[in-house]
Amino acid sequence: MDHTNYVIDNMISAKSIAARVEALAADISAEFKDTDKLVVIGLLRGSFVFIADLVRELDLPVEVDFLETSSYGESMESSREVRILKDIRGEIEGRDILVVEDIVDTGHTLHHVINLLSSRKPKRMSVCVLLDKPSRREVAVDVNFTGFEIEDKFVVGYGIDYAQRNRNLDHIGAVRFTGEAAQ
Numbered sequence: 573m574d575h576t577n578y579v580i581d582n583m584i585s586a587k588s589i590a591a592r593v594e595a596l597a598a599d600i601s602a603e604f605k606d607t608d609k610l611v612v613i614g615l616l617r618g619s620f621v622f623i624a625d626l627v628r629e630l631d632l633p634v635e636v637d638f639l640e641t642s643s644y645g646e647s648m649e650s651s652r653e654v655r656i657l658k659d660i661r662g663e664i665e666g667r668d669i670l671v672v673e674d675i676v677d678t679g680h681t682l683h684h685v686i687n688l689l690s691s692r693k694p695k696r697m698s699v700c701v702l703l704d705k706p707s708r709r710e711v712a713v714d715v716n717f718t719g720f721e722i723e724d725k726f727v728v729g730y731g732i733d734y735a736q737r738n739r740n741l742d743h744i745g746a747v748r749f750t751g752e753a754a755q
């Protein structure tokens with residue numbers, strides 16, 4: 573794999589993320605306080621850290637499921653064509669669901685996923701994203717809970733990758749290329 577070297581500039585600290593996740597979970601718990609069970613659906617792979625932290629802060633009976641869509645691959649650009657690589661395991665008709673995504677960028681991924689899941693007739697559906705890049709939007713998506721709005725930078729960490737790297741950073745950082753050749 574041939575990558576140009578890059579450095580990661582700190583953007584959102586682990587502490588700020590934890591505080592924001594706690595606040596989001598309180599809002600979600602209030603919104604769904606009357607639910608018999610909330611099906612929390614994480615979009616793989618980028619949301620795995622976020623969903624793990626979020627569900628532990630939810631004061632509700634929850635079920636956890638996962639959906640995987642095709643990703644950017646090695647690229648930093650959205651392919652715009654979204655395919656489902658792995659569907660959820662459970663039935664969601666008549667259920668309360670919360671879709672959890674790492675980043676809403678152009679909006680194509682969430683637009684596709686929301687259309688697919690709403691065609692299965694859940695009782696209530698909400699969408700929660702950790703990061704929103706509003707300046708990049710190409711299709712409108714209805715997001716109910718947003719962690720942070722960020723500018724148009726390519727970010728990594730807290731589950732989010734660049735070419736499968738840096739998912740294990742405990743905070744969120746922005747990728748900055750140094751122009752030197754990769755080792």
Ligand code: IMP
Nearest residue numbers: 618650675676677678679680681726727
């Ligand atoms: P969209 O379909 O353009 O909204 O793209 C959403 C998906 O692109 C997210 O689920 C992320 O996996 C990925 N993505 C968008 N921006 C970034 C980024 O800055 N770093 C890593 N992945 C990103």
Ligand code: MG
Nearest residue numbers: 615616617618
């Ligand atoms: Mg993704």
